Amino acid sequence: MPRKKPRKAEAVEFDLTPMIDVTFQLLIFFIVVMKFKQIEQTQAADLPTDSGFAMPTDAPQEAIITLRLKWQNEIMVYDVCVDTAASGRAQINAGTLTQLMQGRDARDGYKRSFDELVAGIHKVYNLMGKQAKKLEISYNEHNTGATSLEAPELTAPWGFVTLAMDAATQVNMDIEEQTGDPEKKLSVVFKYTQPQGNVKVAGS
Amino acid sequence: MARGKRRKISQVSMDLTPMIDVVFQLIIFFILTMTITTLTVKKVELPIAETAVEEDTEADAYMVHLYNASAVGGPQGGAANLNPDGWHIALPNQEMEYRTVQELSDPLTQVAEDYNNRTGELSELGLSKMILLIRGDMRCPSHYFSVVLQACIAAKIQKIRVSIKPPRNN
Numbered sequence: 001m002p003r004k005k006p007r008k009a010e011a012v013e014f015d016l017t018p019m020i021d022v023t024f025q026l027l028i029f030f031i032v033v034m035k036f037k038q039i040e041q042t043q044a045a046d047l048p049t050d051s052g053f054a055m056p057t058d059a060p061q062e063a064i065i066t067l068r069l070k071w072q073n074e075i076m077v078y079d080v081c082v083d084t085a086a087s088g089r090a091q092i093n094a095g096t097l098t099q100l101m102q103g104r105d106a107r108d109g110y111k112r113s114f115d116e117l118v119a120g121i122h123k124v125y126n127l128m129g130k131q132a133k134k135l136e137i138s139y140n141e142h143n144t145g146a147t148s149l150e151a152p153e154l155t156a157p158w159g160f161v162t163l164a165m166d167a168a169t170q171v172n173m174d175i176e177e178q179t180g181d182p183e184k185k186l187s188v189v190f191k192y193t194q195p196q197g198n199v200k201v202a203g204s
Numbered sequence: 205m206a207r208g209k210r211r212k213i214s215q216v217s218m219d220l221t222p223m224i225d226v227v228f229q230l231i232i233f234f235i236l237t238m239t240i241t242t243l244t245v246k247k248v249e250l251p252i253a254e255t256a257v258e259e260d261t262e263a264d265a266y267m268v269h270l271y272n273a274s275a276v277g278g279p280q281g282g283a284a285n286l287n288p289d290g291w292h293i294a295l296p297n298q299e300m301e302y303r304t305v306q307e308l309s310d311p312l313t314q315v316a317e318d319y320n321n322r323t324g325e326l327s328e329l330g331l332s333k334m335i336l337l338i339r340g341d342m343r344c345p346s347h348y349f350s351v352v353l354q355a356c357i358a359a360k361i362q363k364i365r366v367s368i369k370p371p372r373n374n
Contacts, residue, residue: 020220020227023227023228026231027227027230027234031234034238039369040368041369042365042367043253044366045338046364047361047362069346097342101249110252110254111371155345156345158251158340158346159251159343162251162340162366163251163253165366169253170254
């Protein structure tokens with residue numbers, strides 16, 4: 001009987017080139033479709049739990065600090081005051097929207113206006129003997145896009161309203177830290193004057 | 205003269221194994237960090253705020269945009285565009301541009317009712333527990349914020365959040 005030849009083990013080779021090609025295709029796909037998400041945070045602006053709007057005279061005038069947003073000639077001036085003449089007022093010039101947004105770092109222009117506005121609200125709050133109960137953020141609601149001759153105070157850009165909300169939040173944080181009593185915080189409302197002259201108030 | 209020796213050209217081979225390893229590392233990184241989302245978020249220049257908190261409201265919040273498709277983004281185009289014709293309120297998956305309380309009240313009321321029916325939750329005062337998230341461009345006339353507030357009151361939506369970006373650190 002003829003003897004069987006022992007089989008020689010054959011080396012098997014893989015060609016990895018197609019695998020590398022597919023891998024690079026995947027990599028390029030992921031790099032091209034990837035988009036970085038902008039960091040976002042939120043501020044609460046809850047509405048009151050009672051129904052509808054409140055009349056502007058809902059609370060005694062002595063207990064309300066009014067923060068008026070005066071937007072004229074594309075410059076924002078915050079006017080912090082109390083309607084009773086006895087208490088003082090503070091005016092903060094926040095400049096133009098471009099100044100708020102620009103700078104080497106957007107924080108520069110924003111931080112200055114924010115700090116001044118917080119200091120102004122605290123000043124009026126202290127002049128009222130720390131008895132204020134409510135902070136009204138008041139702005140005009142002109143929506144006609146009319147020229148400055150017809151509507152000298154146009155409605156302010158949204159960025160300045162959020163700055164006012166931000167300052168109000170900081171003031172409330174400071175009050176809670178100083179007094180240790182959350183009930184002492186100011187309730188923030190939005191008061192806006194419509195073109196017809198109606199005044200409406202809404203807010204938490 | 206002795207004939208010069210011919211130099212034998214030696215072959216150079218590269219080991220590509222480390223490169224393949226790095227490429228696989230990159231692919232695994234991208235696969236793990238990737239999140240597939242539909243584009244419901246419009247590009248707006250968000251306002252800045254110092255005191256905002258990071259709340260996970262996006263998952264179930266109803267997003268409303270104060271938006272202008274032709275507004276140029278970034279500080280270079282930062283001048284306020286107060287022409288109201290360009291600005292409008294945009295709702296998710298809707299092409300219509302809302303500008304008045306009358307136009308906005310009905311769709312918001314419908315959305316709030318759908319949310320209430322789906323979750324079966326209402327507050328003690330009969331208000332919806334739906335969260336409405338306002339993503340407003342900082343250049344938008346704040347008149348449109350008033351429109352959204354009034355429409356929310358009509359739709360009995362009480363919880364409102366405003367989207368901002370934190371200031372960049374120095």
